[in-house]
Amino acid sequence: KAGVTQTPRYLIKTRGQQVTLSCSPISGHRSVSWYQQTPGQGLQFLFEYFSETQRNKGNFPGRFSGRQFSNSRSEMNVSTLELGDSALYLCASSRDSFLAPQHFGDGTRLSIL
């Protein structure tokens, strides 16, 4: 069974640009969550999608947005990039966001110059 696939693995952008990250969940998983990890911080929740609907959003500015397609694949977009957006972005999928374990991708390492 294929795992969670995130693309790209690494990305370098400059301030002011925008970026789109992609996540393909495990087949059959309808819940996709996105997290940001910066040095010294735990995983910070960005948002969770289930069957194309955003069910919850973390405490991030509106520059961070996402969507989920009918095949459960999800994208995350960050506009007007800032230096502080440099981080590892992880996507996780599960059958049910609470009662089943989350399966994580390898992440996208985003660096802002």
Place this chain on the structure above:
Amino acid sequence: ILNVEQSPQSLHVQEGDSTNFTCSFPSSNFYALHWYRWETAKSPEALFVMTLNGDEKKKGRISATLNTKEGYSYLYIKGSQPEDSATYLCAFGVNTGNQFYFGTGTSLTVIP
């Protein structure tokens, strides 16, 4: 924003030692508690999903307990091996929204 605390922040033990870490979370609005192991250069891997007060889960040499009334979970590793070296994360799920609050993790190093 809910506070999930893990202690200790880091731990060095000798191979063969047993060890344990703590995850503390708010005792109200509890829905689920997850434990994950995160090895360097890999993605986090699920260890346990715990939902009931008094739950005890075991996977090989690793076990976990849950106390939802007082808001803590313990993770135990018996006879630590070098391959147990990783960061152990706990994640607290509340019943008021579909999101997890992660602790900052306990970094375990097992010295051969």
